[in-house]
Amino acid sequence: MCNSHDHSHDHTHDHVSIVENIMSQNDQLAAHNRKLLDKAGVFGINIMASPGAGKTSVILKTIEALSDRYKIAVIEGDTAPVTIDADKIIAKGVPAVQINTGGNCHLDAHMTLHGMDELELDELDLLIIENVGNLVCPAGVALGTHANVVIASVPEGDDKPYKYPNIYRGIDVILLNKTDLMPYIDFKMDYFLQGLEMLNPGLESFALSAKSGEGIAAWTAWLEERIHEHQHRHHREHTHTH
């Protein structure tokens, strides 16, 4: 209280315009991550899917297909402090960093940056990020990767694009995994693809099976193409042979 001298209080009530995206801080950090990857000539992908869709299985197959020509590392996002997925990657001779999100339902740009801090980016060609198993939350949370990938799987059903539309928007490629289970499940491919078409016209898609290996080659060929494009764009010396 101001008792020592005369004063007057003026209360003004202002309406202040802001118009700032709620994700702006995450997006700025994602842009920062992207710059770090670009500077190091690393192509980054963010793999999103529901729990058990086959993210780790597809990553392992991808490593098998590409690790003789490209230096790969993996960031594993998990809600619990378990290293099951990371251990499988390390067993393939590929560095893996496990990020425990502490119960959080998705990775964000900040956690990704901490994961990247633990890797020798300059020595890498490809960074694969396995997001937390979740079809809702990772949508719209940018990590700074160059391609966002969703893995759907046959036993989840053909109606997922209709029920979880957000995750399919703004992604660059979709993989439909577990096609080996097609004979046991009523999965209408047309219905599934039409849903995707409405959400993300012209979306690149690959049907594959991480179990049988069918269709993996087409996906890894696409990925390899993108890694090449990226390395050319960032003027990096090729260390691999064609």
Place this chain on the structure above:
Amino acid sequence: MHELAVTESILNITTRFARQENATRVTDVYLVIGDLSSIIDDSVQFYWDFITKDTVCEKSLLHFRRIPARAKCNNCGHEFQLKELMPCPQCDSARFKIIEGEEFYVDSIKITKEETTHVQ
């Protein structure tokens, strides 16, 4: 847990602007949330009341303006509300552009400034 992270972002943005404006108190926060954006619900207000304690935003009210999803058909130009994922109701084309419903921002705040003029 998603809502907590979202609520923290809202507080960051709001506090930054409140400080810029030398606000002594934020009384109202106006959010614009499209139906297609990240899912956030009533628990945001719950988290808000909790995390704004002892901040300039304490006891402020969150106001949500929800924007329904709308699409414009690439084929016939028809504009329609997207209550569920469906082809254009006029020509059945599956190619359309979302024109509204992805909004996810802090629109504005109402603040109080207390300007004390000292007189000798």
